[in-house]
Amino acid sequence: MKKICFVLLFFLIQNSLWAQEINCKVSIRRDAITNIDQQVFVDMERAISTFINNRKWTTDDYAVHEKIDCTIMFNLRAKLDKTADGYEATMNIQATRPVFNTNYNTSLINFVDKEANFKFNQFSPLVFDDNRVSSSGDAITDNLAATLAYYMYIVLGLDYDSYALNGGNIYYKKAQNVVNNAPEGKGVTGWKAVEGTKNRFWLIEQILNPRFLDFHKYWYTMHRLGFDAYYDKPVEARRNILGGIPTLQKLNRDNPNAILVQFFFNAKSTELLNLLSDMPVADRQQYITQLSQADVTNAQKYQNLSK
Numbered sequence: 001m002k003k004i005c006f007v008l009l010f011f012l013i014q015n016s017l018w019a020q021e022i023n024c025k026v027s028i029r030r031d032a033i034t035n036i037d038q039q040v041f042v043d044m045e046r047a048i049s050t051f052i053n054n055r056k057w058t059t060d061d062y063a064v065h066e067k068i069d070c071t072i073m074f075n076l077r078a079k080l081d082k083t084a085d086g087y088e089a090t091m092n093i094q095a096t097r098p099v100f101n102t103n104y105n106t107s108l109i110n111f112v113d114k115e116a117n118f119k120f121n122q123f124s125p126l127v128f129d130d131n132r133v134s135s136s137g138d139a140i141t142d143n144l145a146a147t148l149a150y151y152m153y154i155v156l157g158l159d160y161d162s163y164a165l166n167g168g169n170i171y172y173k174k175a176q177n178v179v180n181n182a183p184e185g186k187g188v189t190g191w192k193a194v195e196g197t198k199n200r201f202w203l204i205e206q207i208l209n210p211r212f213l214d215f216h217k218y219w220y221t222m223h224r225l226g227f228d229a230y231y232d233k234p235v236e237a238r239r240n241i242l243g244g245i246p247t248l249q250k251l252n253r254d255n256p257n258a259i260l261v262q263f264f265f266n267a268k269s270t271e272l273l274n275l276l277s278d279m280p281v282a283d284r285q286q287y288i289t290q291l292s293q294a295d296v297t298n299a300q301k302y303q304n305l306s307k
Helices: 002-017 039-053 139-163 169-180 200-208 210-224 234-242 245-254 259-277 281-294 296-306
Strands: 022-029 068-079 086-098 105-113
Touching: 022 039, 039 068, 039 139, 068 139, 086 139, 105 139, 105 259, 139 169, 139 200, 139 210, 169 200, 200 210, 200 259, 210 234, 210 245, 210 259, 234 259, 245 259, 245 281, 259 281, 259 296, 281 296
Parallel strands: 022 068
Antiparallel strands: 068 086, 086 105
């Protein structure tokens, strides 16, 4: 009997060491929502966290130290008109992956989706099926799981892409499948080309578009030959990271207002600023000029490093 218990304990430990891919913390900001039992939001956080963290998103096993750390914050702005338990919401998602030989995590995504409306059924678990994205027949209910699954696949794609050139394509295509079969109904937006230029449709369209192949090359070089190599070869690693900035400059010039370029800088501008700040002022200028042109939103921050 003791032997059987030991074996069971061994397998339980093994499962805890080699398990799901995502370690996500979820929070719900609900200051604008009144006259609602606060337990609803506790259950909402728990349901979303369980959906993300307990689901196997890939066929690979991740050790605990390999898990992708993620935070998601929903900001509930208002109740949806004529929809019980429905909310107008934005969703901020951040995710990082560990850098080799360090205690440092590098950013994969830092993005705010402004069209994340959903309906939450307090006493039902979130359900998602790749083969039937809209499974319940209620679009606004299905939109929560679909949106979460879409971004999990984007995060996984970015993670795999950072270790192997084009290694994330399988997950990008899964995200595209979500878009192609997304819920359609009142209050559901962000999935269609005609609904804007910086939504979920255009993000995955550009990620998979051949026009942006150089993005993937630089993403891989920046992480695998840059951050991961920094401990052993700091000079070469810095060169690999900064040497790809003209690629971003060209992508921005050839594809004005592309969501993918700003999506990159949302995640990476702080790291690039920190990298430049560690260099002598005289060596920064060419990169400051290039970054200011590629990332207009943060141009002043780069210019401040000229002083």
